[in-house]
Amino acid sequence: MLPKLALENILRSRFGRKSKVIFVHSIPNERIMSNAVSRILMKHDERLLATRSLPSRPATFVDAPEKLHPDLKNWMQQQGYSQLYSHQAEMFEKAHAGKSVVITTGTASGKSLSFYLPVVQRILENPSRRVLFIYPTKALTKDQFRNIREFVAFFGENRIQAGIYDGDTSPNERSRIREQANIILTNPDMLNASFLPNHNKYGFPHLFANLDTIVIDELHAYRGAFGSHVSNVFRRLLRICDYHGNRPKFLCSSATIANPLELAENICHTPFEIVDRDGSAAPAKHIHFFQPEYLEKAKRKKAVTEELRGILPDLILSGVRSITFCQSRRETEIVTKETRDVLASDPMEYGIDMSDKISAYRGGYSPAERAKIEQDLVDGALLGVVSTNALELGIDIGSLDAVIMGGFPGTRASFWQQLGRAGRNGSEAHAIVMLKEKPLDQYVGNHPDWLLKTDSENAIIDRDNLYIQLSHIRAASAELPLTIDDIASFPDLGEIIPLLQKEGELVEQNNTYQWSGDISPAHEISLRNLTGDTIKVVDTEKQETITVVDLIQAKKEFYPGAIYLHDSVQYKSLQLDLESKTAFVKEVNSNYYTEPHKPGNIAILMEHENAKEHRINRFFGDVRVSVNVTGYKMVEFNTHQNLGFTELSEILKTQMETEACWVEIPDIVVRTFVATGKAPALEPNVPVGKIPRFDYSEGLVHCLKAAASMLVMATDSDLGGDIFSFVDMESKRTKYAVVLYDGYPGGLGFSEKVYDYVGQIIRNAGTLVKECSCKRGCPVCVGDARIDKSLILWALRNFYKELPSPISGVIGDGLNRSQESPLPKMKWMEVKTNWEELLQRFEQEDRFGAKFLTEVLRVEQTAEMVVLYLPSGILKIANNDTVIKGLKAELVHLVETPEVFTLSLRAGDETDHRKELKIRRMMGGKDGEEK
Known part of the structure; x- marks a missing residue:
């Protein structure tokens, strides 16, 4: 049976929009719509993880x-x-x-x-x-x-x-x-x-x-x-x-x-x-958690955009009025275009092309464009709209039957807001939550009651952000002269006034501070953009401005060669002119879209706080974040296959100073990751290629950032994450840390909240990785299917307790555990002759390097030196300052060592050398012949 609304639209499109359509003995429309959604979902029954129903509620x-x-x-x-x-x-x-x-x-x-x-x-x-x-x-x-x-x-x-x-x-x-x-x-x-x-x-x-x-x-x-x-x-x-x-x-x-x-x-x-006591009635709502199909040949799940392309045409053809929320402008345009392509490619099922029954809606459209889309939804001229969160707010777009979320929206608050867009006429409604390959999405799919039965998150602002205060104090001084009483409004007034005086923007008169600048400072403030700088996007052929974007966004979306979509129309970026603040584009018909590659760099500016709990060494302070757009990859429409990478001739650089929390990675974790040969971020002087290979350290960042975002109600743009190195002032050694930083100059309080809850975040990250449905690791839990998640879980546990490395030959940290032995110390010159006894002492007292030292082939000793000969395979990863310092610290507690002595690790005997030559011959090495 053809649903009433679909038939009504078809008849009107044939005989005119003002034609009157009368139905006799019709079934209630809300029942038809609910059945239509259920029927469509039944086609994908094997991919429904769970369904939860919220009962209706009577009014008070x-x-x-x-x-x-x-x-x-x-x-x-x-x-x-x-x-x-x-x-x-x-x-x-x-x-x-x-x-x-x-x-x-x-x-x-x-x-x-x-x-x-x-x-x-x-x-x-x-x-x-x-x-x-x-x-x-x-x-x-x-x-x-x-x-x-x-x-x-x-x-x-x-x-x-x-x-x-x-x-x-x-x-x-x-x-x-x-x-x-x-x-x-x-x-x-x-x-x-x-x-x-x-x-x-x-x-x-x-x-x-x-x-x-x-x-x-x-x-x-x-x-x-x-x-x-x-x-x-x-x-x-x-x-x-x-x-x-x-x-x-x-x-x-x-x-x-x-x-x-x-x-x-x-x-x-x-x-x-x-x-906060709600007296309104609420209709029943059915929430379906949808897992995208796994493509066996491609060894991946379908992208959410691919799944939406399959479901939205069915909803349109069934007359179901729906709104689909996507998480970026690009996704919004891709889904709209691909849905229209499907509807246009087979228009004869009901005798009409219904590709014009769905539209995109997002920021960047003109007010007239948005107003028309809103009215068309109310009138029924449109059956579906694909939107960013621009329609999450309470704009009246008529009664909708279904909400489709192209990914969990990031917070429970946004989830409830999007869910509320359907069922507004009192009839029951459906919501489909398409789960992305993201940790939080998968957690929600596996734990729907966590979403539905726990409290929403906190909304975080930092009204005392120094950068923001500075802008508004300038504006306030131009509105009314500042006095010392204004410190009640602006807590950092005392620091900012001298700065503005030095710049010649404020002058002191009769104990007041008056604006003396030439411009209106309020007009320099951009409330919604990361910076006050904006870029016009101009169609070179029509000489029209398509939209205006923030400078930081422009560098990510309008680099030369980028494909930009506006209401399903494709534009190729020809030039990003930062001097004229203009991006020049032309309309194209491309079979791909683009994604930028953005490697970053972190520098500590000032440390404000630090604390240690268990083995968690955490810090909070100011950092400088540098992000460079170095190139882009081309991704084919519909198949979403990677078509290749293009390097930019000129890197687009962005820098900002912000707040961050960083957590020192235990040394044993660093050494273990390096030993895998798959941790370029932890290896000095390793050049980064066009698209870096997978990295265990980045897997650690991935799961910690996901857990942090869950806890502090942060979106991808609110909180950034990376790996960086720093020099420990006490030991003068290079250390590595995971850093989570605020995505806004000066900080907004997200990373400060992370600092307060680091321990809980590490535990939550372990839960996300452990409970992921994958067997070994995947893009959801650790960022890449080639990363073994058991190693990431081991690393997370090491923040609480040192565990032996799963990689043979990597020894533990031990430096901080060294303590006096309860037994008398061995004489220095007895180390070589009583080596086995010394090994037993290491073992009995659980000393640093106890298991490692059992690999020693032989010992040589002088009055001021001990030389340990080891197999060359072990020597390659053990011969470093950290290991030697740890072993020397233990010897001091077990042996009457000279005031100054040397511990040296060297390669073993010729047998070990011959083993190495044999391996080379087996691998076809050229210098495998013994001489």
Whole structure:
């Protein structure tokens, strides 16, 4: 049976979109959709790891609060509201009492009405009051303005006026809003660049003097660098409100996170109360955990993009309205293009090409493009959309039947937010979680109850990031002269003011510090980009700007030869001109996309803290991270096969100073990894090729970074990981460490949190590797199928207790275990003659090198030297300073050694040499003939 929605779209496409389609005796549409999803999943039954169902929940209704304005009660009746959800009434009561409140009920629970009611009441009571509604995106602002206009239409413009004030607003409309609007919808970027710098002109003084309430929707979106910037914007805003004799209160809404109260107070700098008991109804939801197919010939699992190409056409052809979330712009475009290709290649199943029924949606599209896609989803002209997390926020895109996640979204908070996009009309919904070859994805697939039954993560910001503070202190000084009292707003003011004075940007006058620069410092702040520098992407043939991207992103996406996708259209990057800040591209029809190769380098700038627990030697401090784009590989569409590597003629370099946690790798682990011959990052003077071979040390980084990201709610861009060497100041020896660093200049608090929980992270990494379904190792648990995961597990355990190396001939650390023997010391000149007795002492007292010394072929001795002859195979990995120092330390405790003595390791006798020659002959060596 052809589903109703699919047939309706087919008929309209044939006879016109305005044609009326009437169905007689139809089955309820929600039942058809649920059955269609189940039927599609049954085709892939063998790849479903688990299904979990969340039961429906009835609503808890209460009567409207007694203090609710009579005209608002009339509005409710007209809208069909006889009662409120319990959380809506609770929000009204707290807000009406003058509290700042954050509400954290579920998706589609009516959070917006929770703050509309108290805000409109305040305006009806005093029309001079002003309210700012702050949204993280323009799209969400426009979407929510539709709801605000319902109040304006009901009460009339003589009582309430509203308007959107953003970069698209005309000068005349801006003037009207400043002078007349009670409700102003805007975003943090406009606050930073327009409202605050102009607070004393253009009608803004009236706004700030009468600003009663600030509403922040989607508070959970303000995390990481963006949230840290916005926190400082509100520091400046509250400072200006104080100047105008006013102190507004805040109303915030947030998705489910572990620390909504803490986040609200860190962003808004004011005490909050919380509303978290959800009184709304919730439909039943079925969550399916989907493992991509294993391709026996290719010896790999299908990429998630390949699996989506197989499932999305079925959903479209079945009329299932769906949203698919991908984790990058590139993935979004690849999935859309390949799904359209499938739909276009076999259009006759239902007699029509339905490739236009799915669209991509992401940042980088113009406002007009995004608005059309949103409206087409609401109208039903589109059946599916493939999006980045740009549609994770509460934009109204109509009722959807299914959500497909192209990989676990990284945090439980994002998971619940994406899940909430389906089932909004009260009907049951389905979610398909496509599991990527990532540690966290596989852990979620194997432990779905961990995802569904444990608390969400903390949203982390660092409002005191020095780089961010510096930018906003500059802006604040141009808005109002700084005084020593401003240290209450900016804790690092005392360090920053002298720096700005030295640069000639601040001058001191009458105990105040005034801006003396030529430019507006607020306009130099980019709240959302890693740097203030942006790059225009220009189509050379049409001479049009396609999009604007951050400089760091441009180096990763627009290096010469890169393939860039925009709404499934392919562009090839011809040139990245950093002087003109322009990337020049041309439209192409390529059979591949590109992935950059980005080797890195780490340098310690300053150590702030260090601690040792068990064998875990951890540090926290400032580092300089250098990332170089040296080339790219070409990956074929559809097959996802590697077509080759191209080296760039000019390396694109990026440097930043940030915070990091680094953990020293035990020496025995370093020696063992080196002994495998597969740890180039731990070998000095080894040149890095175009694409480096697999590396055991990188496998260690891979699992530790995955475990850390789980714990601190970090995305790939929040937290970086690498291996680096440093010189230990005490021993003057080269050491190696795993480093996890913040992906933002100055740091954002992620690595500091890692430092606090290093022990737990190492244990969690062991769990991720151990419980991975692979037998020996795979890209999920250790980053590469050629890495033996048992060796990585052994390395992780060595952070707690020294274990013998699984590689023959590698000896333990031992240096820190050396202690006095309970037995009398042996005479120095008896070492050679009583060698067997000395070996027994090493064994009985579990001394460093006890097993290694049993390999000694013979001993020679002088008054100041002991020479140990060893098989040459062992000598190659044992003859180093670490081993010799360890053995000498043990001899000091067991033997009456001279004050100065030498221990030398040398190759054994001719028998050993002949063995080496024999091996060479067996391997076909040219110099295998004995002479």
